[in-house]
Amino acid sequence: MKSFKTFDKEKVSFNLAKLKKGGEMFEVIIDPDKILEFKKGKLKAKESVMYEKVFFDAKKGLEASSEIMNKVFNTENVVEVIDVILNDGEIQFTQEYREEKQKEKFNRILEIISRNAIDAKTGLPHPRNRIESAMEEARVKIDVFKDAEEQVDDIVHKLKPIIPIKLAMKEIQIKIPAQYTGTAYGVVSKYGKILMDNWLNDGSWLCSVEIPAGIQNDFFDALNRLTQGTVESKVLR
Missing domain, CATH: 3.30.1250.10 (Ribosome maturation protein SBDS, N-terminal domain)
Structure with missing residues (x-):
């Protein structure tokens, strides 16, 4: 970009x-x-x-x-x-527009964390309002120009001194056909951490990625849009 x-x-x-x-x-x-x-x-x-x-x-x-x-x-x-x-x-930007986008992005990030985060001590979900209070207490800075998914890991890290919290994660293996690999890395890395990747003889890209469990469907939707439904995927854990 x-x-x-x-x-x-x-x-x-x-x-x-x-x-x-x-x-x-x-x-x-x-x-x-x-x-x-x-x-x-x-x-x-x-x-x-x-x-x-x-x-x-x-x-x-x-x-x-x-x-x-x-x-x-x-x-x-x-x-x-x-x-x-x-x-x-x-x-x-006008102050009105900036505030509108800040609120919109804050709520999206809060939604993702609420769907994925658990108490690191008990393994139970945190109430949404507890996470929201922790975000406000931590004075997290929301970047209105970055996708919410890209900001979740950093924000959860900033919440850890305030509440015991961790994200429930999934590891997924995907194979992207050669004609779509040019933009695939950016899309995949936006959603999670690439653990392994390999270029195959036919030019396709094979990788495993760790993502928050609650955004799995969003991740698959993005890959299907990118590859016109030709992506191959498998949940590893």
Whole structure:
């Protein structure tokens, strides 16, 4: 995924991508739900903005002139300039959007931990509200741009000084056909820890992965989408 900077020095009324270049500040009004997909390479720049316009000051509606864009970016093509701003600039979200996404991601992580975590001493499930209280006490930081599944292990580790907790885990062996291996590693590693992997003679990828037991169905769904249902899998333990 392309590098992604954010900053919160000031409250804004738009979700923006901002780039200072050639002594000027350039701004683009972004679609906040699409910008991460752009950073993952799944969308084009023009699909990730609200308007195909470049501003000196979006709040005031002050657009950058063709002359200045040509001087600074060596092009008057607005889409090309937008692409540079999205790739090289900083992303600034409204406080409302950031808080909404923080809450959404917090609840998703809480759900995953509640479904998978047990008391490390008794082996019994922890009540959901106890886990939530521990997360608040630990002041866990939620990254709104990372998938919830990627954050679970780190957050559970931070909860251990507060409550005796561990995740119920499963080990699964999967075989990905050769034509899908290019993106398979990123998908698999998002859900769990790769314990073993091996490239087979036909170009397919064989691996075993340890994942939280409660996200097994989500894991299989993601693999089936990736491989159009051709993945082979076996639960080892």
